[in-house]
Amino acid sequence: MSDQTNFIEKEDVVVKFCGDSGDGMQLAGTLFSDAAALLGLDLATFPDYPAEIRAPHNTIAGVSGFQVHVGRKKIETSGDFVDILVAMNPASLKSNLKWTRPGATIIVDADSFDEATCKKAGYITNPLEDDSLEGYNLVKAPVTMLTRNALQALGIDNKTADRTRNVFTLGIIYHIFSWKLDTTVNYFKTKFKKKPEMIEANKLVLETGYSYADTVETLGSSYHIAKAKMPAGRYRNITGNVATAWGFLAAAERSGRPLFLGSYPITPATEILIELVKHKSLGAKVFQAEDEIAGICSAIGASYTGSLALTTTSGPGLSLKSEAIGLAVMTELPLVIVNVQRGGPSTGLPTKSEQSDLMQALFGRNGEAPVVVIAASTPADCFKYAYESAKIALEHMTPVILLTDGSLGNGSQLFRIPKVADLPSITPPLAEPNDKDYKPYKRDPETLVRKWAIPGTEGLRHRIGGLEKENGSGNVSTDPANHQLMTDLREAKVQKVADFIPEQGIVGDKKGDVLVVSWGGTRGTTEAAVEELQKQGKKISLAHFHHIMPLPKNTHEVLAGFKKIIVCELNSGQFVNYLRMKEPDFKYLQYNKVMGLPFTVTELVARFNEMF
Amino acid sequence: MFEFPDKTIERSVVELNKSDFVSDQMVKWCPGCGAHAILASIANVFPKIGYRKENFMMVSGIGCSSRFPYYVNTYGFHGIHGRANAIASGVKIANPNLSVWIATGDGDSMAIGGNHFIHIIRRNIDVNIVLFNNQIYGLTKGQYSPTTPMGSVTKTSPQGTIEHPFNPGELVLGAQGTFFARAVDTNVKLMTEVMFEAARHDGTSVIEILQNCIIFADKTHEAITDKEVRDDSQIHLKNGEPLIFGKNKDKGIRLNGSQLEIVTLGENGITEDDLLVHDQYQQDPGVHLMIAKMYPPHFPVALGIIRSAMYPTYDDLVEAQIAKAQHTSKILCVDDLLNSGDTWEIK
Numbered sequence: 001m002s003d004q005t006n007f008i009e010k011e012d013v014v015v016k017f018c019g020d021s022g023d024g025m026q027l028a029g030t031l032f033s034d035a036a037a038l039l040g041l042d043l044a045t046f047p048d049y050p051a052e053i054r055a056p057h058n059t060i061a062g063v064s065g066f067q068v069h070v071g072r073k074k075i076e077t078s079g080d081f082v083d084i085l086v087a088m089n090p091a092s093l094k095s096n097l098k099w100t101r102p103g104a105t106i107i108v109d110a111d112s113f114d115e116a117t118c119k120k121a122g123y124i125t126n127p128l129e130d131d132s133l134e135g136y137n138l139v140k141a142p143v144t145m146l147t148r149n150a151l152q153a154l155g156i157d158n159k160t161a162d163r164t165r166n167v168f169t170l171g172i173i174y175h176i177f178s179w180k181l182d183t184t185v186n187y188f189k190t191k192f193k194k195k196p197e198m199i200e201a202n203k204l205v206l207e208t209g210y211s212y213a214d215t216v217e218t219l220g221s222s223y224h225i226a227k228a229k230m231p232a233g234r235y236r237n238i239t240g241n242v243a244t245a246w247g248f249l250a251a252a253e254r255s256g257r258p259l260f261l262g263s264y265p266i267t268p269a270t271e272i273l274i275e276l277v278k279h280k281s282l283g284a285k286v287f288q289a290e291d292e293i294a295g296i297c298s299a300i301g302a303s304y305t306g307s308l309a310l311t312t313t314s315g316p317g318l319s320l321k322s323e324a325i326g327l328a329v330m331t332e333l334p335l336v337i338v339n340v341q342r343g344g345p346s347t348g349l350p351t352k353s354e355q356s357d358l359m360q361a362l363f364g365r366n367g368e369a370p371v372v373v374i375a376a377s378t379p380a381d382c383f384k385y386a387y388e389s390a391k392i393a394l395e396h397m398t399p400v401i402l403l404t405d406g407s408l409g410n411g412s413q414l415f416r417i418p419k420v421a422d423l424p425s426i427t428p429p430l431a432e433p434n435d436k437d438y439k440p441y442k443r444d445p446e447t448l449v450r451k452w453a454i455p456g457t458e459g460l461r462h463r464i465g466g467l468e469k470e471n472g473s474g475n476v477s478t479d480p481a482n483h484q485l486m487t488d489l490r491e492a493k494v495q496k497v498a499d500f501i502p503e504q505g506i507v508g509d510k511k512g513d514v515l516v517v518s519w520g521g522t523r524g525t526t527e528a529a530v531e532e533l534q535k536q537g538k539k540i541s542l543a544h545f546h547h548i549m550p551l552p553k554n555t556h557e558v559l560a561g562f563k564k565i566i567v568c569e570l571n572s573g574q575f576v577n578y579l580r581m582k583e584p585d586f587k588y589l590q591y592n593k594v595m596g597l598p599f600t601v602t603e604l605v606a607r608f609n610e611m612f
Numbered sequence: 613m614f615e616f617p618d619k620t621i622e623r624s625v626v627e628l629n630k631s632d633f634v635s636d637q638m639v640k641w642c643p644g645c646g647a648h649a650i651l652a653s654i655a656n657v658f659p660k661i662g663y664r665k666e667n668f669m670m671v672s673g674i675g676c677s678s679r680f681p682y683y684v685n686t687y688g689f690h691g692i693h694g695r696a697n698a699i700a701s702g703v704k705i706a707n708p709n710l711s712v713w714i715a716t717g718d719g720d721s722m723a724i725g726g727n728h729f730i731h732i733i734r735r736n737i738d739v740n741i742v743l744f745n746n747q748i749y750g751l752t753k754g755q756y757s758p759t760t761p762m763g764s765v766t767k768t769s770p771q772g773t774i775e776h777p778f779n780p781g782e783l784v785l786g787a788q789g790t791f792f793a794r795a796v797d798t799n800v801k802l803m804t805e806v807m808f809e810a811a812r813h814d815g816t817s818v819i820e821i822l823q824n825c826i827i828f829a830d831k832t833h834e835a836i837t838d839k840e841v842r843d844d845s846q847i848h849l850k851n852g853e854p855l856i857f858g859k860n861k862d863k864g865i866r867l868n869g870s871q872l873e874i875v876t877l878g879e880n881g882i883t884e885d886d887l888l889v890h891d892q893y894q895q896d897p898g899v900h901l902m903i904a905k906m907y908p909p910h911f912p913v914a915l916g917i918i919r920s921a922m923y924p925t926y927d928d929l930v931e932a933q934i935a936k937a938q939h940t941s942k943i944l945c946v947d948d949l950l951n952s953g954d955t956w957e958i959k
Contacts, residue, residue: 038956236955250946260706279949280934281941287705290731294698297691297728301671301702304689305710309702327692417950455669455687455703455710463635463670463681465690475637476682 006221007178012071013223014079015173017166018096019088019109020057021050021064024166028086029066031170035183036070037237037414040227043070044379044524045237045412046078051267051351058112058120063092072226076378077524078411080600084176086169088112088143090121105219106136107172109143109165139218143168143209150208151201164205171209178222181206231416238415240379240408241271244312244338247386249282250418252308255394255426259284260307262298264291264317267350268406269340272312292320296337300324303333304464306454308390312338315357316347318401322365325399327466329369329490332441332450334393334428337371338386341405343596352596353406355520356571361401362549362578368487370494372400373549377523379408380415385546387423388501394428396497397449403548405521405570407598428452434459440474448493495550504552506561508534508541514611515562517588519545519575522599526568529604538612548575551582559586564611566591568599620708621663628659633668635685646797646823647676647744651683653803654713654742658686660804661711661811669710671700673720676751676825677744680715694725697732700739708927711811712739719749722758722778730787735926736815740807743780743820748829766828780820781904781918785897791817792904793917796846797824798837802915809917815925822913835908845908849916854887855903857912864888865903865911872902874911892920 015032017025026047033045048065055062069079081101087093089112100106110128118126127133128140147168151161167184174181185203192198213219238246252259261284263273277286285307289295296311303309313321318339328335341357343349361373372392376385382404389402431438431451440462441450453460462474470477471485506515507527518526523544530542543558545551552558559565559579566589567576576590591607593599633655641647658668668686672678673696681688687710691699696716704712721729721743732739748766749755755768759780763772784792791813793806803821810817822833831838836845847857847865855865862877864887875882888899900919907913943949 034954038954040956040958230958232959234951234955234957236950236953246946246949249949253946258706260702262702279943280937281943282946282949283934283938285705285930285934287701289698289701290727293695294701294728294731297695297698298702298705300691301689301699301704302706303702304687304699305669305703305707307706309706323692324695331689417955420946420950455707456664456666458666461666461685461687463688463690465672465681465688466674466692467690 007224008221010223010225011073012069012075013083013225014067014069014081015084016065016067016082016096017086017169018063018065018092019166020062020092021052022054023064023088024163025064025088026066028166028170029068031184031187032173033068033070033237033412034187035174035179036068037235038183039179041070041072041225042075042228042230042414043068043237044075044078045069046407047410049351058089058091058117060091060095060121063095065092065096070225072228074228076528077598077601080602084173086173088165088169090118090123090127093127094121094123100136102135104136105139105176106133107139107141107169110140111142111144137218139172139216141172141212141216146208146212147205150204154197154201154204156201164202167202167205168209171206172213175210175213176219176223178224181210230414233416235414235416237412238380238383239271239410239412240376240382240404241269241340241410242275243380243382243415244376244386244402244404244409245272245275247383248276248308248310248336248390249279249284250420250423251387251390251426252284253282253420254423255308255390255428257306257308257394257428259310260299260302261286261310261312262289262295262302263287263312264289264295266292266314266317268342268409269312269314269317269338271409272338272340292317293324296321296324299335300328300331300333303328303335304331304455306452308394309334310336310338312340314340314342315344315360318357318360319364325371326365326367326369328399329365329371330466330469331464332397333399334397334452335399336389336393336402337399338402338404340409341403349596351406353521353598354571354594354596355405355522355569356574356594357403358548358571358574358578361403368491370491371549372396372398372494372497373403374400375403375520375546375548376408377520377544377546379411379413382408383415391424391426392497392500394426395449396447396493397429397452398494403520408521430454431457431460433457439472440464441469442472443489447496448489498550498553501547501552503554504543504545504558506541506543506558507531509539510541511561512539512541513563514538514540514608515559515565516540516542516608517545517565517567517575517579518542518569519548522568522570525599525601525604528601529608532601532605533608540608545575548578556583556585559583564589566608566611568604570594570599621667621711622709623662624664628662628665630655630659632665633658633685635683637682639683640679641676642827644826645676646746646821646825649797649800650742650744650803650821650823651680653800653807654684656800656804657807657811660808663711667710668713669703670713670715671703672696672715673725674751675717675720675749677715677717678720694720694723695728696720697725697728697741701732701735701737704737704739704927705930708738708931714739714741715744716741717744718747718757718759718780722780722783730783733784733787733789733816733818736790736923738815738925738927740810740817741819742807743818744823745780745820746823746825746829747832748825750825750828754828779905779907780818782901784818785901785904785919789818789919790815790921790923791917792820792900792919793817794820794822794913794915796822796833796837796915802848806917809920813920815923836913845912847906847912847914849890849892849903849914849918851890851892851917854884854889856884856887867899872906872911892917893922895921897921
């Protein structure tokens with residue numbers, strides 16, 4: 001049969017694996033993306049899982065999904081709509097159908113659709129038996145039965161067999177793409193080195209799924225995606241949180257400053273802590289503190305003693321750290337605070353993504369306490385912006401807040417591996433031993449940066465702290481004029497960072513009808529939407545901001561080139577209000593969403609079209 | 613002088629004296645405040661400890677006690693309320709070559725920073741915590757603290773407090789503390805001695821100083837420190853020696869069943885052999901806890917080193933894990949890391 005199959009040449013395909021949490025959907029998605037990557041495709045992934053570790057079986061609340069977008073073209077997002085959906089139970093079908101493209105292939109485990117499970121998912125009738133899925137290419141695969149049958153021959157019980165159902169569906173997907181199975185089989189060989197029977201079992205189930213697909217007429221055509229054209233180099237797949245951790249490790253090595261992380265576990269930032277603690281061989285010191293406050297305070301202590309000091313958290317944790325960030329501002333110490341944003345306020349939506357902590361990052365402290373704020377925009381560029389945050393913190397003696405979000409942190413993307421020696425140098429302003437002129441708050445006249453005198457250094461004993469300091473001497477001071485001066489200096493020092501960051505870039509022409517402005521984790525969708533309209537000949541461009549505080553020096557010039565400006569963000573309008581304050585000469589339109597969901601390219605294209 | 617077990621911290625090649633640690637800042641505590649005597653003790657003990665003067669680091673939080681770093685010429689960090697122990701944890705882990713001293717009070721470490729206090733102790737990070745216990749909030753002008761005796765009238769308890777106070781020693785031992793000593797601000801010699809021993813101890817050392825606040829809680833420790841009563845209300849612990857006190861050295865503490873009791877030597881055939889012998893090094897904190905809990909009017913207060921037990925320190929274990937990882941891991945630079953696992957070349 002397979003030789004009669006039609007190949008459909010595709011630019012890109014979105015595949016989503018979903019089922020009960022515990023059905024192994026995250027693994028199936030990861031194995032699929034690894035195989036795609038090794039075949040030379042570009043890709044982006046996004047896991048979508050419940051906050052509960054094991055929510056009740058077969059409920060909507062318990063659905064865990066993993067979406068993979070693969071293609072020959074540049075892949076910027078994990079995809080709006082799904083082309084191939086794997087649904088292991090009625091609940092996962094129900095909750096994902098609205099994100100599935102009309103005509104898409106839906107592969108279900110038909111064995112899991114009975115009256116009880118359908119009812120639990122909120123179906124009145126079995127969707128496999130009524131006509132509700134008529135517009136789709138439905139594959140009713142008896143996954144459970146075939147998996148059990150296949151493994152019976154190896155003497156494996158049903159319970160164990162059921163745990164490999166995800167692998168069966170992977171076999172079907174590989175058949176659709178006509179991919180070889182070896183990447184995944186190799187994974188089993190490494191994973192189950194000590195359980196050879198499981199290597200055999202998983203391989204058999206994978207092959208059974210593949211052969212089963214061969215017999216299914218409804219699958220009809222196979223997809224073929226040519227290799228992506230990507231810049232030459234060595235690549236790997238990486239999640240945003242791992243990329244963040246590695247960016248800091250690179251910055252520590254390049255600056256010669258030992259890495260110290262003080263952190264408290266919080267979704268969705270914990271993976272940075274978990275990743276860094278693995279790298280003691282690189283000298284990383286990782287302290288899991290008793291709370292968020294101890295996380296940042298220990299980092300401030302480490303910073304005073306000469307470390308590249310970090311603390312990682314998510315929204316509620318940033319609230320707890322506010323007072324200590326002020327201390328780092330006052331003591332003018334290098335510190336990077338990572339906020340992997342999630343839905344708020346309060347505990348909010350821990351596993352969903354949002355951009356609603358921008359105002360908190362900019363202003364959420366007592367007193368006038370300016371800090372540098374930088375936002376990463378893709379899983380892979382978390383590396384770059386973590387590195388840059390560390391560089392700015394160390395060279396400008398200032399706290400830096402790095403904003404990422406749950407989608408970036410958990411999402412993955414291909415990453416072109418840099419050489420550490422090729423990264424920009426990092427030169428912290430260390431005070432020399434026995435420097436007779438050393439004073440704690442004596443500043444470089446250009447950058448306004450004070451020197452970093454590390455405890456243990458001869459001749460530099462000094463005291464600093466959270467009380468207002470006299471400029472220069474660093475003595476405690478309540479002098480009114482000095483407080484004004486220091487307030488102005490702290491602000492000016494942060495603003496001067498603008499001399500050291502790149503100018504704001506534009507995707508498209510520098511002049512036109514519409515400028516789309518976005519920042520942080522929405523870049524994939526805003527860029528794809530703008531490029532789509534550009535292809536249609538619209539005079540639309542994108543300015544996607546990574547540097548929020550300070551803004552790039554050419555911000556005014558960028559905004560001035562367009563008739564209309566629309567600012568898109570996943571909050572109620574925080575960046576747009578900041579721009580209204582900083583660049584008041586322009587009229588800003590805004591497009592906002594606070595649903596715990598990313599933008600879709602489709603909705604953005606529709607909204608932007610209204611502007612012409 | 614004892615050999616210091618801790619070889620991590622570099623020692624001074626020249627002999628140091630008090631003047632090496634005098635800062636140029638005006639000391640702004642109230643005249644008559646007990647903190648002056650604590651400062652004098654630190655100035656005595658740092659040269660005796662003998663580390664390079666650049667290897668001392670003072671950390672504090674907020675409160676009268678926490679102005680301390682400004683008054684000692686070392687590297688110093690004046691933090692925010694309650695966080696001295698958290699800041700100092702980062703200091704010591706990041707740089708184990710420093711002798712880290714924390715100046716903190718009963719508000720800073722027992723109330724707003726209570727969490728950090730118990731956790732630094734539980735981890736046994738090698739720092740020295742000098743806890744100024746004046747049983748009152750001084751800097752905010754006279755509100756009750758977690759160690760204020762029940763019933764005390766303060767600005768925020770006009771009818772008397774209705775809270776049970778902490779005994780810091782119980783808290784330290786409950787948090788698995790390895791070193792706890794107690795001293796009074798009227799006895800510089802004793803403070804200097806226990807600070808020296810705290811410096812020698814590997815792990816978190818807590819020194820509770822019963823300190824007088826002349827303005828807001830004057831004579832709060834009078835029942836212990838007053839010249840008229842102190843011989844009967846203080847017992848000075850010496851390792852390996854029986855617990856004897858009293859003006860005539862005729863009273864002792866004995867373990868009767870599971871409880872301590874006061875006995876008089878020579879009465880009912882009681883001799884020194886019947887008394888509890890202090891063993892500050894014993895691992896089990898049971899008897900240490902009983903000693904730490906002794907308080908007037910039923911018992912004298914135990915001064916000196918109550919507990920000094922050997923346990924691995926957090927900071928040593930961190931260094932050991934790093935050394936092990938560097939010995940066994942294949943990833944020795946970030947380029948190794950970036951190229952580890954599944955990677956592929958695109959031409």
